[in-house]
Amino acid sequence: MIKRLLIIQSIVIILLVFLLTIYGRDEFHDHNQDQDRLENESFVISGNKLSLSETTQNLIGLRVQKVNSKVYAFNRELPGMIMPVTELIEAQRDTKILDLAISETSSRLNQRQQDLSRILNLFEAGKKASSRQLELAELEVEENEKVLKELLEEKEFLKLKIMATWSENIADMLGSEDQNFISILNKKTQIARFAIRDKIQIKNAKWWVNRVGE
Known part of the structure; x- marks a missing residue:
């Protein structure tokens, strides 16, 4: 008799644990879904994203700026010289x-x-x-x-x-x-010549000249 009672109790316990697992899991998922999607007049939370209304942004002093892409290039020092204009x-x-x-x-x-x-x-x-x-x-x-x-x-x-x-x-x-040509002859415009060893994109390069000693 006692053995039968223990068996019945074991079955009931297993059944309760099973039901608790099933309903607890559903409740947990429902709770997560509610947390992942909270909507309000001032903000919206969706997953790991937070969206603030324009009014809320102004209240807290938040300023959003558009991301500007930039292209970075290696700095290179190229030997060069200012072309003398005597020959010209x-x-x-x-x-x-x-x-x-x-x-x-x-x-x-x-x-x-x-x-x-x-x-x-x-x-x-x-x-x-x-x-x-x-x-x-x-x-x-x-x-x-x-x-x-x-x-x-x-x-x-x-x-x-x-x-x-x-x-x-x-x-x-x-x-x-030609005014540009006359400017070169009068040394108002100077032309520099560089020794370039590697092939580079001339149009995408920025150039500047430092005089010797500067």
Whole structure:
């Protein structure tokens, strides 16, 4: 009899523990859900996130700023030098001299070509023009063409020389009165040249120059 009673008590205890486990777990989850989702007129809690209304933020003096992304780059020290403008000044002077000579030679060539055409017409018409005059006119045209070609080649060589030392943009400004170019010649704008060993993104780099001793 006692043994049977103990068995019944054991079964009842096991049943109570089982029911307590089931209902206790449900109650625990319900409580967590209530804690995870508390809503109020001034704030909202959802999981590990807290949302405050604009009024509450103003009351507690909270200021929210938008996050700005930044790109960080390695600092590099590159050896460089300020380019001397003596060569550039001389090239500017020589280019202007060449431009003047080219202009004068072109005008003279145009005149000699007109003379040759006039003498040729007279010679073919059998009028006051000899073969000697025609020959001299042709020689003058050829001589001026030769001089003009040499002047143009000299100017092109000078441009290529400056391009190799400086840049194509600066070489293209030789002989002009471009304000940026004049600023370089007057040393109001200085150009620095750097020795870059590695390949870098020039457009994404920031440059500054420290003079020796500073």
